[in-house]
Structures are given as C-alpha cells and as structure tokens.
Amino acid sequence: MPTYEYACKQCGQHLEAVQAFSDPALTTCPNCGGELRKVFGAVGIVFKGSGFYKTDSRSSSTNPSPKKPVASEGSPAPVESPKSDSSPAPAPATPSSTTTSAPASAVS
Numbered sequence: 001m002p003t004y005e006y007a008c009k010q011c012g013q014h015l016e017a018v019q020a021f022s023d024p025a026l027t028t029c030p031n032c033g034g035e036l037r038k039v040f041g042a043v044g045i046v047f048k049g050s051g052f053y054k055t056d057s058r059s060s061s062t063n064p065s066p067k068k069p070v071a072s073e074g075s076p077a078p079v080e081s082p083k084s085d086s087s088p089a090p091a092p093a094t095p096s097s098t099t100t101s102a103p104a105s106a107v108s
Contacts, residue, residue, distance in 0.1 A: 005041065010034030 003018050008029035015036075017026055026036050047053075 005039040006036040007039050008032060008034045008036055014039065 001018050001020050003016050004025075005014060005016050006026050007014050008031065011029060011032045011034060013029060013031045015030070019025075025038060028034070029036055
C-alpha cells in the first residue's frame, strides 16, 4: 500500500498515512482540525538493466550484426556455404561418357 503525505492548510503540520488506493483521502488535521491537502513529491524510480544511461551506449567497435566481405573489382565475391550437420554434401555432377538413345518406337 502506498504512503501519502498530507499537510494542514491552517497549522502547516505534515503527516504521512499508509492507505490503499481505494481508501478515501484524509480531510481533517488530527492536530488542529483544519483542512488537509495532499502533498505530491518526487517519485522514486529505479532503472534496472542496461541501456538507460549515457555510459551504457554501444562502443564503436561493437557491431550488432556481422558484415559480409566486399569483393574487389577483379575477383568474385566469396560464397559462404550453409552449415548442415544432418545431411552430407551433394556429390559434384560429372558428365556421362555414354549417351542413351531413344527407343526406336519413340522416333517417328
């Protein structure tokens, strides 16, 4: 439950009361019987984690994503192959030394 601070408009006494959000505000001063008003102060906020302060910013040497190598004008760009441990690499295709002919019935 939050703690509210009240100040008396007549005698100036300050008092604190622990109240639920649904409780009605106090209206009379326990010291002199005068009218009370709520005093609003600074709210305590705590920032946890990184990224909230000036010193938490990324340095220039830290890159969020790796850059791909840039090919020079005369050479082709390097190609990265996907890494897969579950299936073997396909065998390179070799030209066949024998030729097959269509069956005689298919030729017209």
